[in-house]
Amino acid sequence: MSDERRLAVLRAIVEDYVQTREPVGSRMLTERHGLGVSPATIRNDMAALEDAGYIAQPHTSAGRVPTDKGYRLFVDRLAEVRPLTSPQRRAIETFLSEAVDLDDVLGRAGRLIAQLTGQVAVVQYPSLRLSGLRHLELVPVGGCRLLVVVITDTGRVEQRYLDVTDAPGEEPAVATVEAPEDGAAAPVLDEGSLGELRARLNAAAAGKRLSELPAAFARVVAGVAPDLAPLARGVADLVVDTLGTEGEERIVLAGTANLARADMPFTHGLSPVLEALEEQVVLLGLLTEMVGEPRGRRGDGAGDEQPWGEGVGVRIGHENRLDGLTEASVVASGYGSDGDTVALLGSIGPTRMDYPGTIASVRAVARYLSRVLPG
Template sequence: MSEPRRLEVLRAIVEDYVHSREPVGSKALVERHRLGVSSATIRNDMALLEEEGLITAPHTSSGRIPTDKGYRLFVDRIAEVKPLSGPEKKAIQSLLESAEDLDDVLDRTVRLLAQLTNQVAVVQYPHLGGAAVRHIEFVLLAPGRVLVVLISTNGAVQQRVEVVPAETKESDLADLRQRFLEKVAGVRLAAVPQELAVCIAALPQALQGMAQSLGQSLEQLSASNREDRIVLAGTANLARSTLDFPLTIGPVLEALEEQVVMLHLLSEMKQDALGVSVRIGRENPHGGLSEASVIATGYGPDALAKVGVLGPTRMDYPTTMAAVRAVARYLSRILDES
């Protein structure tokens, strides 16, 4: 059996099985693909592929389906990821560019990726430690209650309500906001506490109490680590794939609910030469994902945060990889411009 034909037969089995969800036989391969050999030769090729653990027969006298090892070889031999169509690219760009802030951008990202791939889409919040302060705002909601807003350079908007003296005036808030902003605008979030301490120490005694309260709120907002959050969309797509999980989709759903599992998996996935990372079946360290595949890639200036999809191992890998990579590139562009 020649190496090129071996890969062609495997490719044909993977593509047919992904499309039909039915085990693939030699006769079907000859009819659907131009392999240039007889059905008997294909049967011999399939027997060798089965000996190598690349395909298997789910039932006696049935056709063959790919194994995790077979999918891995197929993915590793993908020469290039085909680009998305023009309309798909335009849809991604128009949807993401109209988002209002980081939360909106990431929410739109996962919904769009779930629609493009018919899988569960997941995006990890970027680490705000590398971002800087763009703007702060103090809004008097009621006597003694102020809304503290912190906007960072990557588009994230964080806020909380702080209790201040009941006699606090809007003019005092405006004065303090301006003093704080002059000190921390453009400062990286990690350095905000030190800069605020210097600013508060130089304030008039009359503003010290209120400044301490509002400054503490800003410190807490700047220290919040959004890296430890993920956003999901398309979980309902799993319900249409129950046949792809012979045991149950329960463990997969549990893994999705336990964000720490997905965060750990995404953080350790390394990109390949095509700019994506693919974990297939039992390659996933968490037992609940042993019948699932995860495709992800990094985004943003440092590419540390990940965006990707999770679905059954019977997945259209080339198309899904293209969608994940394209969405990540647009997401990075949007964040760079924000």
């Protein structure tokens, strides 16, 4: 649609409908917006918008409401997103910087998004498969048992136990390192050997991602003394397996109670939306698609390079492939340290949401979350 005046009318309808929750008529537009034209002209513009599928009339003699197509054009033609106020920005930064660990900071991020938008917040834990190894600690915990502590560069901590035994028939707790069959001594857990192995593995892993660790650790195994090689191999395999675990995706959901508010316009009730939120794997797949896809999906070429659009995705109504979200919109962004996206976050609410405010909130929390992540 090339007529800027009709676009201004659509923008006014969206803004008024989001604010008042009532269908918007030509008289309201004339009174509330300085469009500079007569009510008759506005009615003609509304008729044209309705014919094009951007607005609809829910009841006879009622005003108009935006359709999914209308919301899409509104979002894609946003010239800018209103920035958060200085107090809001300071509150976000202070609240996140006071977190004591990764669980706390992600929980706080979810609560922030839910509070700022009045909708549901989704925050993904940094994926271990996209993380690197920041530090590895080896702690003997009695007998022939070793605690392996894996700390990723995103601040995530995983603990695994490794049994080092010269009795191959024993049942290991998580993983086992058996004595070599050639008669060599069983791996030892003295502090000197552990200190050497710890230093070698940390040095080999410095600055490397998961895909690079197996080769780096193989060189460590090949370079240690023969009596230490079985232990080195066992620890290396355990770390790679931990960081490569497929079923470890976790998310934080916050603000689900917001869905119960009386002004949430879900025609089919809350059950479909809540069921969609429980499909965490599919939900994360949707967020991943949104953040990774180029803008300009509607096909008219308008607004392809919006200044707010980098790294922010918006799916509206029936654009969502989850049946329960066909009356909802999703705004999502990625976050991470050192410019790398390691996880996603977003906000889910009705299609009649405050898009500029939601986009600004999601983008701001993603940026601040990236800053407070361990670098």
